[in-house]
Amino acid sequence: MLTMLEYEFMRNAFAASAIVGIVAGAVGYFLVLRGQTFAGHALAHVGFPGATGAALVGLSPFFGLTAFTLAAGIGIGLLGERAHRDVAIGIVLTLSLGLGLLFLHFYTTNAAQATSVLFGNVLGIGFRTVLVLAAMAIVTLAALTLIARPLLFASLQPELAEAKGVNLELVSTLFMVIVAVATAEATQIVGVLLVFALMVAPAATALHLTRGVLAGVVVSILIAVAIAWASLVLAYFTDWPTSFFITALGALGYLSAGAASRLRAA
Amino acid sequence: MRPLLFAAVMLAAAPFLSAGAFAADRVSVVAAENFYGDVARQIGGDHVAVTSILSNPDEDPHLFETSPSTARAVADAGIVIYNGAGYDPWMEKLVSASSADSRTAIVAAALTGRKAGDNPHLWYDPATLPAVARALGGELVRRDPENTADYEANLAKFTLSMEKIGKEIANVRKAYGGTEVTATEPVFGYMAEALGFKMLNGKFQTAVMNDAEPTPKQVIAFEKSLKDGSAKILFYNSQVTDQATERLLGIAKENKVSVIGVTETMPAGQTIQSWFAGQIGAVEKALAARAQ
Numbered sequence: 001m002l003t004m005l006e007y008e009f010m011r012n013a014f015a016a017s018a019i020v021g022i023v024a025g026a027v028g029y030f031l032v033l034r035g036q037t038f039a040g041h042a043l044a045h046v047g048f049p050g051a052t053g054a055a056l057v058g059l060s061p062f063f064g065l066t067a068f069t070l071a072a073g074i075g076i077g078l079l080g081e082r083a084h085r086d087v088a089i090g091i092v093l094t095l096s097l098g099l100g101l102l103f104l105h106f107y108t109t110n111a112a113q114a115t116s117v118l119f120g121n122v123l124g125i126g127f128r129t130v131l132v133l134a135a136m137a138i139v140t141l142a143a144l145t146l147i148a149r150p151l152l153f154a155s156l157q158p159e160l161a162e163a164k165g166v167n168l169e170l171v172s173t174l175f176m177v178i179v180a181v182a183t184a185e186a187t188q189i190v191g192v193l194l195v196f197a198l199m200v201a202p203a204a205t206a207l208h209l210t211r212g213v214l215a216g217v218v219v220s221i222l223i224a225v226a227i228a229w230a231s232l233v234l235a236y237f238t239d240w241p242t243s244f245f246i247t248a249l250g251a252l253g254y255l256s257a258g259a260a261s262r263l264r265a266a
Numbered sequence: 267m268r269p270l271l272f273a274a275v276m277l278a279a280a281p282f283l284s285a286g287a288f289a290a291d292r293v294s295v296v297a298a299e300n301f302y303g304d305v306a307r308q309i310g311g312d313h314v315a316v317t318s319i320l321s322n323p324d325e326d327p328h329l330f331e332t333s334p335s336t337a338r339a340v341a342d343a344g345i346v347i348y349n350g351a352g353y354d355p356w357m358e359k360l361v362s363a364s365s366a367d368s369r370t371a372i373v374a375a376a377l378t379g380r381k382a383g384d385n386p387h388l389w390y391d392p393a394t395l396p397a398v399a400r401a402l403g404g405e406l407v408r409r410d411p412e413n414t415a416d417y418e419a420n421l422a423k424f425t426l427s428m429e430k431i432g433k434e435i436a437n438v439r440k441a442y443g444g445t446e447v448t449a450t451e452p453v454f455g456y457m458a459e460a461l462g463f464k465m466l467n468g469k470f471q472t473a474v475m476n477d478a479e480p481t482p483k484q485v486i487a488f489e490k491s492l493k494d495g496s497a498k499i500l501f502y503n504s505q506v507t508d509q510a511t512e513r514l515l516g517i518a519k520e521n522k523v524s525v526i527g528v529t530e531t532m533p534a535g536q537t538i539q540s541w542f543a544g545q546i547g548a549v550e551k552a553l554a555a556r557a558q
């Protein structure tokens with residue numbers, strides 16, 4: 001069991017997935033609370049045209065990925081609580097995937113240097129990347145703490161919040177910017193699937209299990225980190241992909257929490 | 267029977283052994299792709315333990331996802347060999363995830379002066395594998411000077427056998443240089459170039475390689491080259507076939523274009539020499555049959 005910690009790549013993987021788990025658990029809680037999981041999903045994917053487009057004009061694919069995700073985050077945030085929001089997001093999502101394909105079409109050479117940005121690998125993380133990840137987590141969590149109060153107010157009682165002078169559009173946009181940064185940075189390190197799975201399932205499970213907001217955020221973070229670590233251990237011993245275990249444990253947690261709360265209600 | 271038994275015991279015990287248990291006995295070499303692993307096997311002989319990560323010719327190397335055992339093998343390796351030029355970016359990540367001063371990386375792209383964006387199927391360039399073999403030979407001598415004579419003899423033997431293949435390539439080039447050929451993917455590109463062929467439909471191939479769709483114009487040009495007899499051979503990647511490829515193969519066969527399947531990784535039970543010789547032989551046979 002402990003032999004796996006002799007490997008630097010496993011130590012880095014545990015550290016990185018804990019950091020991503022903390023950010024994803026906290027950001028995901030608000031995302032699920034606000035019913036914006038689809039927006040999160042879309043943000044995780046708009047990086048594709050960003051990465052391929054940037055490499056095409058000679059910029060760093062990572063820069064393009066971040067720029068596109070940020071722009072999409074601001075766009076989705078400005079949509080606010082409007083009806084048909086999901087339709088608009090869906091159209092932007094498909095448009096961006098289409099744009100990505102168009103950019104790939106213009107490549108006259110191998111596009112691997114652009115597309116490899118999109119597929120992170122939790123087992124291939126260097127120690128320096130762990131430090132970058134930690135710095136980005138601190139910024140994200142600090143920003144989230146700053147807007148937590150108005151964000152919560154705007155999420156739970158939008159009409160009242162607006163009447164009390166909370167700028168719903170501004171709060172919603174700032175929140176989506178936070179989600180965008182968290183997704184863009186974490187995607188290229190651990191992959192789209194992992195970020196998104198860690199953002200939704202733990203938060204949804206926590207919402208089932210807890211009442212208060214603070215308790216909810218803490219439980220969501222704990223579940224996310226527990227799932228990420230358990231998945232690494234399971235992957236190490238079975239040699240199956242880590243992403244599979246993260247998604248499977250996430251689904252299992254959510255289903256059992258749902259069943260438990262139903263039993264309690266009955 | 268003995269070595270087999272030993273291997274079985276080692277295989278069963280592998281999960282319980284910690285990092286670097288064999289380091290003292292044999293130099294552990296991890297190759298990202300099995301043809302580089304075969305170079306290591308031929309140069310190192312019994313003095314090296316070789317692990318090839320991509321060796322199943324039936325799996326698409328582009329869709330490969332690294333597993334913990336792969337990461338472990340790289341972490342424990344003394345020498346890693348990989349292609350570079352954007353072909354195996356996961357290998358670079360795995361190497362950076364386990365910092366070890368004692369590990370040497372031999373990168374084919376660096377040895378041949380190619381960079382990201384170039385056609386990444388470098389091993390089909392006849393100069394690549396001998397260059398990798400020389401770099402590996404030098405590194406093995408440095409690490410294990412006791413067996414210098416073995417390494418040098420193996421390197422000489424390998425170089426000679428590759429020179430033989432080089433002669434076969436020159437023969438085909440002399441007889442059929444300038445022949446127009448086409449391919450569904452740029453896998454065989456460097457070898458076709460070495461054989462002196464003129465490759466048609468390059469843009470179509472790039473699009474397929476990048477998982478972008480070829481445009482209608484590119485498809486029309488491709489089909490035209492098969493139908494009007496300009497392309498004499500259609501090379502296809504027999505590890506990655508889909509409906510679009512099947513369709514083109516059908517058109518090629520209808521129009522008496524020779525169809526030759528090439529593989530991205532080395533098929534099981536082959537060596538580099540037999541693999542290359544087989545493919546060059548198939549090309550020669552197809553062209554000779556057309557000449558009659």
